[in-house]
Amino acid sequence: MKAYETVQKARDIHRLSTIEMINALCTGFVELHGDRAMKDEKSIVGGVGLINKTDPITIIGIQKGRNTEENIRRNFGSSGPAGYRKAIRLMKQAEKFNRPVLTLINTAGANATPESEEYGIGEAIATALTTMSELTVPTLAIILGEGGSGGAIALALSDEVWMLENSIYSILSPEGFASILWKDSRLASDAAEMMKLTASELLELDVIDRVIPEAEMSNEELAAYLVPEIVTALANLKTVDANTRLAKRYDRFRKY
């Protein structure tokens, strides 16, 4: 039942979060709010920052709560359409000002409520995908915890996709998977074994580009380890001209 242990680690609300990563990476960061259509969705945090006091970056990430109160405010890291539309707005802004986009993912999936449907969660995710596929700036996505379904890939159509060692990325939660296939969500751990949702399995399937080892690092240590890795990756992507980068991104997702 090793895969399911990873699932549990990936769901730990004390894992490295979007906000912790932003604080480690940026010497200054301004969070920007709202989708300009409906509201400000708190499960998606986005804004503009500086790396090393000089290099602008747009960061958009999904934030779970660390306690019940915060979790309710952040809707347990499941965003409705307004969150994805805020992400789209900030991506277009990054495009205009020619700065790279880093996305940080930790969601069990998009919000499944009547309101979410009413305001077009399908359309919001679809447009996030289109927007990401058309960005000419360098893009990097890192899955910090859970990478659940459409709500995760909506922010992961990037030049490079990385996963933390104990994160997961899947088409559906193992519980959902087990209940669809065997009509029994208690078989989740069996489902997890079959689903190839761990970072190492996904690297082997060529779905992701890199696994970030977690070892026994604290959140601070892990974030500190990631900072130079992110900086270098974005710098490398920047050396490639935009058309080549776009063609590469196309091929990256064309191969599946």
Place this chain on the structure above:
Amino acid sequence: MGFFRKKKKYVPITPLRTEEMKQRHAQIPDDLASACPGCHEIIFKSMIGQDYLCPKCDYHLQFPARERVDWLMDEGTFREWDQEITAANPLEFPGYDEKINKGQRLTGMNEAVLTGQGELEGLPFAIGVMDSRFIMASMGTVVGEKLTRLFERATELDLPVVLYIASGGARMQEGILSLMQMAKVTQAVSRHSQAGLLYCPVLTHPTTGGVTASFAMQGDITLAEPAAIVGFAGKRVIEQTIKSELPADFQKAETVLENGFIDRIVSRKKQHQGLHFLLQVHQKERTVE
């Protein structure tokens, strides 16, 4: 008096010709008649016309993909693309091969989508039709590949795309690779769009999950068939989340139109005319050769 009280309320009949009856029953095809999902009346197969409408209430019944193509396009103009690509089992998922075989037997197709090009009243376009009898027309690697090629080739040939969508969403048995199809198809739709070409999805029953969250909602003009379910999360999943029942019109195309995500609902009787008009409006100026 007990004698009278024992009188039964029914008369037992011994079926005398069981074998003969069984044989006769066996000769009746299973799909001779079925209940219309709309009006619940019994409709005989022979009563259903070429457009697969319920003869009693005009309910839009499930339309087999190949028949839909024949019904829609000018006779003899359809040329199929990538017919030979067959569903595979990339993650060697147990029981999946049997599901694929069943889908193939039911539909006579290699996978859940049919693609190609043809004409409607003389106007050329590329077309895709998904067939929900094939594993709910869920999207795995082959459906994603055929749709990607549809948009790529349409871009090369400078053709608009009309895509009849029906899908249960991403195909579970191909796991994460099905999720990747959302990105793959999106990219091809985007390139087609950037070439200034029309993409007109027609949402049919049901259009759900990862398909709604990608190419079903990336059209220039989005049409839908009456009463089609169009949504992202399944109704039952949402009901479990909120622990109460949802209204009957939840995720119905008519509701989704009211919410602002569909341009028009077009019944089959008006689809030839409607699509022809849109193709005409978006015809690219072609240099006369």
